[in-house]
Amino acid sequence: MEIPAASSPVIAKETGLKLNLTKFDSEGLPISYEDLVNLHSHDIRSLDIALQHLFEVPEYIIETDEEDEDQIDIVRVLKTCLNENSLQNLRHLSCDFFECFPNNWSKSIGELLPNLVSFEPACIYDLTGIGHFKNVQILSLFRSPFNSTENLEDILKLPSLRVLILAYCDGFFETLLLCNGTFQNLKLIDCLKSDITETQLRILVRRHPSLETIALLETPCDHTDFSDLPITVFNLATFQSTMNTLHYALDKRAAYVFCSRLSESINRLAELLEIETIQGFKEDEFLKMMMQVADKCPRLGGEKDGVAKCLIPYFKRIFPDQSITEILQKLDSRDALFVERRWAAQTVLRFFPEP
Structure with a gap:
């Protein structure tokens, strides 16, 4: 259970023990010395703390x-x-203000937290010594510029790194490709709003055979077709890559990208469904995906940028020259996709009623 940072010290210390609280997220709210002391009584497994207020302690x-x-x-x-x-x-x-930490902070934290698996430093620009985080499998960087190989090359010394998330990080890939060495076990890179280019991506894939997946939403490669590469790509270039992106967004549900990714992906699917030929179109997967989106993000079930808007070109493709009302009336309950098609037709009529 998560402990809200705004809780009173009494609740955090006494009630918290009874509720078996394991996660603390300050959400940028002020943290007092007493708050931190009270946390000591909890069995914390996840700590997300903003440090700016500690300059007053x-x-x-x-x-x-x-x-x-x-x-x-x-x-x-x-x-x-x-x-x-x-x-x-x-x-x-997860924390911030690394520029205000003492020298060798990475070695000290690495030794202090020997079983850390996920590390999310905010706005860090120097990863020197990061190799001391021996068991970190997920590294998330946000708004972190990298213009020097000296500040970045130690990232290649993370032996257990599997997932690298780079949100709004400029210069990372240009600098990384100048570093000596490669990631040994990296499986996934998420480049949201970062400045990776097609050339950099292809070199990256060639140098790192362990890489399996790369997410490229809102990058210069957002609409570039990489179907020739031996990896899974999340972008909006093809119908399949857009479906992959949608599935990834539903699975990940990062608060700062969730609905944005869903909305962009759905709009792109609607565009692609207008095209006469789509290779590998699987109706069952498409309909089930739309149902998941409407369920997990209800606001996208409406008319604007929503599921209903995307379903209209789908019906025009599968049932040409028929109104949605006619389609709904003619659906066969014995059909394997009866439930999904009925739901889709009812969804469209709810937001786009026919006369």
Whole structure:
């Protein structure tokens, strides 16, 4: 269960123990010294903490000789809010202000959190020493510019890295391809709104045979067909890659991209359904996908940028020259897709009623 950062210290300390709270997400809200002390009593497995307010807590500040260059004692912060069991078993960590951490912070955190699997540093621009995170399998970078190989090359020293998420990260791939070495076990890269090019992507795939999947939504490669590559691509180039993207968005449900990805993917499917020929179109998969979208994101079930709008060209393709009302009346209950087709017809008529 998640503990909301806005909870009172009494609830966090006493009631929290009874509820077996395991996740803390500050959501950018102010955190006091008392909040962190109370967390120590919980069996925390996931910690998402914004550190800007800790500059006002003297216990966590390391004074330096340089003006306005005080540092955050991140090791003390973690030891305050995580008990010994939590330190050993913490699986996910997200925080910020890495530029204010002491030198060798990555080595200290790597030793302090030996079983960390997911690491999400916000706005970090120097990954020197990141190789100390020996068991990290998922690395998520957000708005992190990389213009120097010295600041990036240690990412290749993460032996367990399987998933690399790069949201709004400019310069990453240009710099990465200048580094010596390769990822040994990387399976998936998500490049949302990053500046990867087709040439960079093809070189990346060639250098990393372990790579299986790459997501390219809202990148310069968003509409580039990579069906010749031996990997799965999530973009809007073809009907199949768009379906892949939709499935990925439904499965992932990252808060900052979920509905955006669904909306763009559905609009693109509607466009592609207008094309006379679609290779590999599978009606059952398409209808089931539309049902999932309407169920998990109800606001996309309506007229604008929604499922109903996408279903209209589908019916024109499968049942040409027939109204939706006629199609609904003629559906055969013995048909394998009767339930899905009936739902689709009813959905269209709900938002686009016929006279």
